[in-house]
Structure formats: C-alpha cells, structure tokens
Amino acid sequence: MADLILTPNIDGPDDFYADLLAAHEGLSKEESDALNARLILVLANHIGDRKALAQAITAAKAKD
Amino acid sequence: MNKIFEIPLYAYERSPDQDAPAPVRHPVVVIGAGPIGLAAAIDLAQDDVPVVVLDDNDKVSFGSRAICFAKRPLEILDRLGCGHEMVEKGVKWDVGKVFFDTRKVFEFNLLPEDGHEFPAFINLQQYYFEEYLVNRVRQLQDAGKPIEIRGQNRVEAIGTHDDHVKLEVATPEDSYTLEADWLIACDGAGSPTRRMLGLDFVGRVFEDNFLIADVVMEADFPTERWFWFDPPFNRGQSALLHKQPDGVWRIDLQLGWDIDKEEEKKPENVIPRLKAMLGEDVEFELEWVSIYTFQCRRMEKFRHGRVIFAGDAAHQVSPFGARGANSGVQDTDNLVWKLKLVIEGKAPETLLESYDTERIHGADENILNSTRSTDFITPKSEMSRILRDAVLDLAEEHDFARPLVNSGRLSVPCTYDGSPLNTADALEDGPARTRPGAPCPDAPLVDGFLLPKLAGKFTLLTIDADAPDHFEESGIEVTRLALSVKDDKSLALKQRYLGVAPSAVYLIRPDQHVAARRESWNENIFRTAVRRATGQE
Known part of the structure; x- marks a missing residue:
C-alpha cells in the first residue's frame, strides 16, 4: 500500500494541463462532465491502491 | 385453473387441539408456510422435534416471486431432503448480458468452479420451491415424523411469557388457543407477528417499485440473464429478463417510487411496455403481474425471548442479488441446530444469542450489497x-x-467472522475460504461429495491427520470423517482445505460452517472448541 503522491510528479506540467483543457475544447457542460467522470475512473484504476485512492478523495475534498 | 399456485395444498382440517379442554403446548410452532417456515419445520422434524406450522392461507406462493436460488441454499435443501428436485426442475444459467440504452455493453460468464455437487444458481418459481418443500413435509409425515401444516390458521394474538408463548388462532370454524415453548416467526416482510409484538423494523430505508411480470412465450431468447440500464422501453430505470421453467419468462421493470400502482398493473398499461421490450411481433401470454415494493431494513434483534424471527420477517432487502429467500434459508440453517440443542438440554439458552450475532452479520452484509446495487441502478x-x-x-x-x-451482486453465503462460536484460526497459511466461521465449500470425494457427509451433526474432518473416530464433549457427539489427499484427484480438497499445510483437522458445525481448525489433533483444544461452538465456554 503506497501513500498518495502529493508532491510535484508530472513531467511537463504545462503540457499536461494544456492536454486536459484541449480534451474539453468544444464540449458542452454535459459532455465535459461525462469526460471528467470517465477520466476519474480511468485514473483510479491505474492507481488501484485503495489507500492511495482514499487519500486522493480526502485531498480533493474542499476545505471548510 | 391448473396452476399449482391456485390449488390448496394444505387445506384447512380441524385439529384435535381445537377441541382440547385446555390449550395444547407444542415444543415449536412456526408461523408462515413460505420457503423459510417450511425449511425450519422440516429441519426440526427430520430430527424428531415436533413442529406445527400455521399459515393464514392454504396455497403456495401466488406467482413466481423469488426465482433465483443460489448454491448455498440448494446445499441446505439437500440436507433437508429436497435439493435435487429443485435442481432437476430449475433452469441453470451461466451467461449474463448487460445493456445500456440500446447497446450491449458486455457479457459475462459465471464460470462456476468445478467440484461442487450443486450449480451456482438455478431459476425456479417460488411456487415450485414451496411445492417441493410441502412434498417433503408429506414424505416426513408418511415416515411418522412429527410435523404438520395447518392451513387457514391465522394467528390473531400473541402472549409472551418467560418459558412459552400463547397464541390465539382463528380458523374458518372457530378460534382456539395454542401454546409453544418456542415460536419461529417466518411470516414475511409485513410480519403480523412483528406488528403484534410492537417490534421495530428499521435501518437504512430505500423505497422503489417494480413491475414484475411472468410471461409465457415461445421465444428464441437464450437462457441468459439480460439486464438493461436506462433502456428506451423503460427510460431512466432498469429492466431484467430471466428464464424460468415451463417457458415462463420473468420480466422486472423498475418503476421508481412515485407511481400509481393500480394504473401500472392494468394489462392495457403492462402489455405496451412488454411489447416495446420484446418486439411488436412476439406472441406472449401474461401469467402473473405484480407490483413489488421493498425497503432495505432489519429488526434490531431477531430473537425476542421465546419468539425468533427469520427470513423477510427479520430483514428485507432489494431484489438485486437474490438475497431474500436465499438468506432466509440460511437463517433457519443457522437457527435450527442451535434450537435443537437447547430443546434437548445439551446447550444453554444463551447459544441462541449467537443466532442474532451471526445472522444480523449476514443481514447487514446483504443490506449493504443490495443497497449498493440499488444506488448504482x-x-x-x-x-x-x-x-x-x-x-x-x-x-x-x-x-x-x-x-x-x-x-x-448475487447471493453468496456469509462467513461468520468474529462469531463467539469460533475458535481462533490455528491452521497456519490455511485457505481463507475455510477459516473459522466460513461455510464449508463442497469437494468431490471418491464416493460422492463432501457436504452430504457433514450434514446435521458435529463432524471432525481430518485430512491426513490422526484423531479419534468419535468423542463426546458436554453432551455433544462428534464423529470423525477421515480423508486423504491421496484420493483427491481433482486437488479440490487440498486447495480448499489445506493450502500449503501438510494436514488439517477441522471441527465443523451441523450447519456446515467451520468452528475450528489446526494442523493436527489436540484433545484439549478440540474439546474446548466444541464447548465454545455450543455456547458452553
């Protein structure tokens, strides 16, 4: 069980961010929501580790 | 008028109890001649515990209702003497298809594990299931066993006492009073017993309605489970098509909560829905239509003194996963051997507390699974x-x-992890599926299968280990079943019971759950395990 990586880990962060925006280019809100949902599931499966996934959910939750 | 569910199978007959000068006391009375009540009664009567079943009706289940029976209940029914009839009549299936909107998303094959006497699932109408149980009751009666079903005997009032229960029973002729040392209430989700005793039925509430239709048709649909999410013929809801014996197809259409039930049930509303699903040119006949409403909830406790609840009377789940009747049969499987020991004075009454612990664990597992399915669907x-x-x-x-x-998530038997009847696992690196609390998986032997040899008594299963052939501890008889991996051609026994261990000794309860296991015999440890498994430690 690995801990979730919360330090910079993406090689070329600007390129990744541009890819993410490009994927949503021209989509309706509904299509974008669906894309995000599929993306979450694909990434979650890649991580696999339940502990890391639980930490990711916690990290993503908005702070009060 | 030739459907089995339209014929009285246990018509009202006057009982001598109705003319007795004082209320007659019976060791056990069961309320409800459904699948669970009949299973409980057969289990008791097979071992000569006298039992009377009261039912307010005189027929088997009206319509197909529960249709999907899993391996574990079939194994239990085999112990009760009617598992094979069910399998012969039932429809066996392995393939399921999942559709989303108009597309087939994927298909799966259950690929049932080899080396089991019973299939993973069969589909069988509840009315056949009950009919075979009633047949078994008649067979026991012919053999002189103390069991009777009293049709059109409706319990109208219940008085509870420390050591017995008093029942007011209405019949078509008159009312009479009956007493029972023990009462098992198997009177369904709307349990009148529960209501009469003013008991709770709470938990996570989820409400929905299903249109359930049994359709007789000559269709070339394969024997598969087809499930639709959000299909065009039932927008925003789910649908299920499944085959039953006699060319009867079960169709479940989810309707949501806020509907007009009487309107939805009318053939002029049902038939267009079915045509949209099956195709305009498919000829079919409606055998039975019902609207089914469920909630996911359970009683806080299943045992209330001398009154014990089982099946839907104690807990209710959504139909997804076939966890209703299947779990109810496991309730009585768990309860009856304990009750027998208590009645015979071989175990303290406190043993029955483990029925609550173990079956509430099972009910919670079923409620969790069926609630998650419901949330997805x-x-x-x-x-x-x-x-x-x-x-x-x-x-x-x-x-x-x-x-x-x-x-x-289709019904699988519950492992009683953490049960007070378990002895800590002492088989190092033993297979997890046979840890203490687990139901024994079947395995092929030289002369048949393993499970029938473990039925209804405490068994010491030894695999390449020495142990006495028989011993008695605090009134509990334990008989050895000696096996060897030398005879285990399929390696099922080794894989399921040994793992990497060279030998094993298992103490197995009458309901075929593991109570204790270790690599070799140790008299002191196993005697303690027997006492623990019977509430005497």
Whole structure:
C-alpha cells in the first residue's frame, strides 16, 4: 500500500494541463462532465491502491 | 385453473387441539408456510422435534416471486431432503448480458468452479420451491415424523411469557388457543407477528417499485440473464429478463417510487411496455403481474425471548442479488441446530444469542450489497448518474470498468467472522475460504461429495491427520470423517482445505460452517472448541 503522491510528479506540467483543457475544447457542460467522470475512473484504476485512492478523495475534498 | 399456485395444498382440517379442554403446548410452532417456515419445520422434524406450522392461507406462493436460488441454499435443501428436485426442475444459467440504452455493453460468464455437487444458481418459481418443500413435509409425515401444516390458521394474538408463548388462532370454524415453548416467526416482510409484538423494523430505508411480470412465450431468447440500464422501453430505470421453467419468462421493470400502482398493473398499461421490450411481433401470454415494493431494513434483534424471527420477517432487502429467500434459508440453517440443542438440554439458552450475532452479520452484509446495487441502478443525484453512465460507457471498451458495473451482486453465503462460536484460526497459511466461521465449500470425494457427509451433526474432518473416530464433549457427539489427499484427484480438497499445510483437522458445525481448525489433533483444544461452538465456554 503506497501513500498518495502529493508532491510535484508530472513531467511537463504545462503540457499536461494544456492536454486536459484541449480534451474539453468544444464540449458542452454535459459532455465535459461525462469526460471528467470517465477520466476519474480511468485514473483510479491505474492507481488501484485503495489507500492511495482514499487519500486522493480526502485531498480533493474542499476545505471548510 | 391448473396452476399449482391456485390449488390448496394444505387445506384447512380441524385439529384435535381445537377441541382440547385446555390449550395444547407444542415444543415449536412456526408461523408462515413460505420457503423459510417450511425449511425450519422440516429441519426440526427430520430430527424428531415436533413442529406445527400455521399459515393464514392454504396455497403456495401466488406467482413466481423469488426465482433465483443460489448454491448455498440448494446445499441446505439437500440436507433437508429436497435439493435435487429443485435442481432437476430449475433452469441453470451461466451467461449474463448487460445493456445500456440500446447497446450491449458486455457479457459475462459465471464460470462456476468445478467440484461442487450443486450449480451456482438455478431459476425456479417460488411456487415450485414451496411445492417441493410441502412434498417433503408429506414424505416426513408418511415416515411418522412429527410435523404438520395447518392451513387457514391465522394467528390473531400473541402472549409472551418467560418459558412459552400463547397464541390465539382463528380458523374458518372457530378460534382456539395454542401454546409453544418456542415460536419461529417466518411470516414475511409485513410480519403480523412483528406488528403484534410492537417490534421495530428499521435501518437504512430505500423505497422503489417494480413491475414484475411472468410471461409465457415461445421465444428464441437464450437462457441468459439480460439486464438493461436506462433502456428506451423503460427510460431512466432498469429492466431484467430471466428464464424460468415451463417457458415462463420473468420480466422486472423498475418503476421508481412515485407511481400509481393500480394504473401500472392494468394489462392495457403492462402489455405496451412488454411489447416495446420484446418486439411488436412476439406472441406472449401474461401469467402473473405484480407490483413489488421493498425497503432495505432489519429488526434490531431477531430473537425476542421465546419468539425468533427469520427470513423477510427479520430483514428485507432489494431484489438485486437474490438475497431474500436465499438468506432466509440460511437463517433457519443457522437457527435450527442451535434450537435443537437447547430443546434437548445439551446447550444453554444463551447459544441462541449467537443466532442474532451471526445472522444480523449476514443481514447487514446483504443490506449493504443490495443497497449498493440499488444506488448504482438508480442513481440518486446528477453526479451519481454521470459516474454510473461513465462506468457503463467505459465497460463497453475496457475490461477494467466491468467489475464496477453493479446490476446486483448475487447471493453468496456469509462467513461468520468474529462469531463467539469460533475458535481462533490455528491452521497456519490455511485457505481463507475455510477459516473459522466460513461455510464449508463442497469437494468431490471418491464416493460422492463432501457436504452430504457433514450434514446435521458435529463432524471432525481430518485430512491426513490422526484423531479419534468419535468423542463426546458436554453432551455433544462428534464423529470423525477421515480423508486423504491421496484420493483427491481433482486437488479440490487440498486447495480448499489445506493450502500449503501438510494436514488439517477441522471441527465443523451441523450447519456446515467451520468452528475450528489446526494442523493436527489436540484433545484439549478440540474439546474446548466444541464447548465454545455450543455456547458452553
């Protein structure tokens, strides 16, 4: 069980961010929501580790 | 008028109890001649515990109702003497298909594990299930066993006492009073017993309605389970098509909560829905239509002094996963051997507390699974629908998403982890599936199968280990079953019971759950385990 990586880990962060925006280019809100949902599931499966996934959910939750 | 569910199978007959000068006391009375009540009664009567079953009706289940029976209940029914009839009549199936909107998303094969006497699932109408149980009751009666079913005997009042229960029973002729040392209430989700005793029925409430239709048709649909999410013929809801014996097809259409039940049940509303699903040119006849409403909830405790609840009377789940009747049969499997020991004075009454512990554990597992299925099938928020649809979209192309698709997690037996009857696991690196608390998996032997040899008594299963052939501890008889991996051609016994261990000794309860295990015999440890498994430690 690995801990979730919360330090910079993406090689070329600007390129990744541009890819993410490009994927949503021209989509309706509904299509974008669906894309995000599929993306979450694909990434979650890649991580696999339940502990890391639980930490990711916690990290993503908005702070009060 | 030739359907089995239209013929009285246990018509009212006057009982001598109705003319007795004082109320007659019976060791056990069961309320409800449904699948669970009959299973409980047969289990008791097989071992010569006298039992009377009271039912306010005189026929088997009206319509198919529960149709999907899993391996574990079939194994239990085999112990009760009617498992094979069910399998012969039932429809066996392995393939399921999942549809989303108009597309087939994927199909799966249950690929049942080899080396079991009973199949993973059969589909069988509840009325056949009950009919075979009634036949078994008649067979026991012919053999002189103390069991009777009293049709059209409706319990109208219950008085509870420390050591017995008093019942007021209405019949077509008159009312009479009956007493029971023990009362088992198997009177369904709307349990009048529960209501009369003013007992709770709470938990996580989820409400929905299903249109259930049994359709007789000559169709070339294969013998598969077809499940639709959000199909064009039932927008925003789910649908299920499943085959039963006699060319009867079960169709479940989810309707949501806020509907007009009487309107939805009318043939002029049902038939267009079915035509949209099956195709305009498919000829069919409606055998039975019902609207089924459920909630996911359970009683806080299943045992209340001398009154014990089992089946839907004690807990109710959504139909996804076939966890209703299947879990009810496991309730009585758990209860009856304990009750027998208590009645015979071989175990303290406190042993029955473990029925609560173990079966509440089972009920909670079933409620959790069926609630999760329900949440997937009917998303409760916009985002839960978006995520659900994303899973289905991905499942069409990618294997990884298929385990996330939840159209019902089919009933599997509960392992009683943490039960006070278990002795700590002492078989190092033993297979997890046979740890203490687990139901014994079947395995092929030289002369048949393992499970029938473990039925209804305490067994010491030894695999390449020495032990006495027989011993008695605190009134409990234990008989050895000696096996060897030398005879285990399929390696099922080794894989399921030994793992990497060279030998094993298992103490197995009458309900075929593991009580204790270790690599070799140790008299002191196993005697203690027997006392613990019978509430005497």
